[in-house]
Amino acid sequence: MNSELNAKAKQIRVDILESLYACQSGHPGGSLSCVEILLALYENVMKYDPKNPQMEDRDRFVMSKGHACPSLYAILADKGFFPKKDLLSLRQADSHLQGHPDMTKTPGIDCNTGSLGQGISVAGGMALAAKYKKADYKVYALIGDGEMQEGLVWEAAMSAAHYKLDNFTVLLDYNHLQIDGSNEEVMNIGNPIEKFKAFGFECIEVDGHDIDAITKALNQPVSGKPKFICCHTHKGYGISFMQDNHNWHGKPIATENYEAAMKELGVEIHG
Numbered sequence: 001m002n003s004e005l006n007a008k009a010k011q012i013r014v015d016i017l018e019s020l021y022a023c024q025s026g027h028p029g030g031s032l033s034c035v036e037i038l039l040a041l042y043e044n045v046m047k048y049d050p051k052n053p054q055m056e057d058r059d060r061f062v063m064s065k066g067h068a069c070p071s072l073y074a075i076l077a078d079k080g081f082f083p084k085k086d087l088l089s090l091r092q093a094d095s096h097l098q099g100h101p102d103m104t105k106t107p108g109i110d111c112n113t114g115s116l117g118q119g120i121s122v123a124g125g126m127a128l129a130a131k132y133k134k135a136d137y138k139v140y141a142l143i144g145d146g147e148m149q150e151g152l153v154w155e156a157a158m159s160a161a162h163y164k165l166d167n168f169t170v171l172l173d174y175n176h177l178q179i180d181g182s183n184e185e186v187m188n189i190g191n192p193i194e195k196f197k198a199f200g201f202e203c204i205e206v207d208g209h210d211i212d213a214i215t216k217a218l219n220q221p222v223s224g225k226p227k228f229i230c231c232h233t234h235k236g237y238g239i240s241f242m243q244d245n246h247n248w249h250g251k252p253i254a255t256e257n258y259e260a261a262m263k264e265l266g267v268e269i270h271g
Contacts, residue, residue: 005043005211008078009035013238014265015074015087021258023091026099029235029248030068033175033208034142037231038075040214041140050080053107059137060126062111064119065144065173066100067250073097073106081108116144117152120170124156127168127226140218142171146178149187154199160226161200169218169227170201173208175235177246196228208233239264 012035020026046059063072070090077084082096089095096105100114113119123141130137147153160168172192180186197203202222206213208231217229235249236242239261259269
């Protein structure tokens with residue numbers, strides 16, 4: 001299973017780069033860094049039905065770092081929420097696949113996101129609603145490390161711990177980079193594990209490119225506390241010239257870059 005999912009991770013990266021190359025805009029770095037996190041969720045953990053995206057007892061996922069939505073779109077297409085050919089319409093005016101997730105347009109999207117800090121806050125509200133309704137679905141939110149500089153993240157964390165939302169998991173795509181450079185240079189976020197622990201979360205640390213490790217962390221039971229999983233990742237993972245390079249946070253992919261990236265992923269380009 002692990003080798004199959006690793007192969008799927010490579011294909012998802014191909015799909016991400018094809019869609020970003022087609023629209024000549026978007027965010028390659030942070031989309032590539034969270035592929036294994038999303039695969040662990042959608043392949044091994046979450047309950048959902050592509051034929052019934054609004055299924056009442058589905059688990060909810062919120063891409064709080066909304067600019068990384070090309071990775072989520074690629075996985076939703078792979079799971080059958082919409083045709084894979086739609087990926088090539090990314091960021092086009094008449095497309096349902098916009099530059100940030102839109103739940104009114106795209107099947108499988110549970111929350112509009114874009115303004116950083118917003119997604120984790122709404123996700124916490126979803127988890128609280130489940131508690132009030134005595135529903136058994138779970139809520140998962142993926143945040144970025146640059147996003148942790150937003151005050152909304154910490155208001156959401158304080159609220160989730162206060163209400164003992166043990167049906168709520170926050171995953172951090174901890175790639176150490178943001179649009180202007182490293183977190184340490186722009187606004188040091190300190191130790192995310194210690195901070196979320198201080199706010200009252202059950203905290204786990206994993207290799208964010210190890211699908212088995214992420215799955216194990218996601219399935220680890222908790223009681224009376226929300227869960228925080230710190231996923232150590234690399235921005236631009238899988239493409240040598242993009243990896244750990246903040247300049248690929250948001251940058252159009254030139255033809256020579258696209259061809260080089262596809263070659264690294266084992267895809268032959270026919271001109």
